[in-house]
Amino acid sequence: MTGFGNDIYAVSGGSVTVHSTCPPDLSGTPEAGSNLNTRACHIGCLYPGTILGTLKSFDLGTCSMSCPAGQSFGGSGCFGCGAGKYSGEGSTSCSR
Numbered sequence: 001m002t003g004f005g006n007d008i009y010a011v012s013g014g015s016v017t018v019h020s021t022c023p024p025d026l027s028g029t030p031e032a033g034s035n036l037n038t039r040a041c042h043i044g045c046l047y048p049g050t051i052l053g054t055l056k057s058f059d060l061g062t063c064s065m066s067c068p069a070g071q072s073f074g075g076s077g078c079f080g081c082g083a084g085k086y087s088g089e090g091s092t093s094c095s096r
Contacts, residue, residue: 007036007037007038007057008036008037008038008039008051009038009039009049010038010039010040010048010049010050010051011040011041011048011049012049013048013049014049014050015049015050015051015052016049016050016051016052017051017052017053018036018051018052018053018054018055018056019053019054020032020053020054020056020058022063023063026063026064026065026066027063027064027065027066028062028063028064029062030058030062030063031058031062032054032056032057032058033056033057033058034056034057035055035056035057036055036056036057038051038055065078065092066089067087067089067091067092068089069086069087069088069089069091070086070087071087071091071094072087072091072092072093072094073092073093081094082094084096
C-alpha cells in the first residue's frame with residue numbers, strides 16, 4: 001500500500017530497491033508478505049525519490065545459511081574452521 005512511507009520513504013532524488021531474494025551468504029526463497037507502505041515524494045514533490053523492485057515485504061525466516069565445506073556459520077556470516085577442525089557443505093559448525 002502506498003501512503004506516508006511508514007516502511008520506506010525515498011526523497012531528494014534518492015533511490016531504494018527492494019529485493020525479493022535472500023541476502024548474500026543465505027540461500028532459499030523468501031516468502032512474500034504484506035504490501036509495504038511507501039512514499040517517493042518530499043514536501044510538494046519538488047525532489048521525489050524512486051522506489052524500485054517489489055513493494056512486498058519478505059520474511060527472511062525462509063532463508064538459511066549455507067556455508068561451503070571447511071567453514072561454519074558464525075552469527076553474521078561464514079568463517080573458516082580452526083586448525084584441526086572440519087565441516088561439510090552446508091554445516092553450521094566445525095568439529096574435530
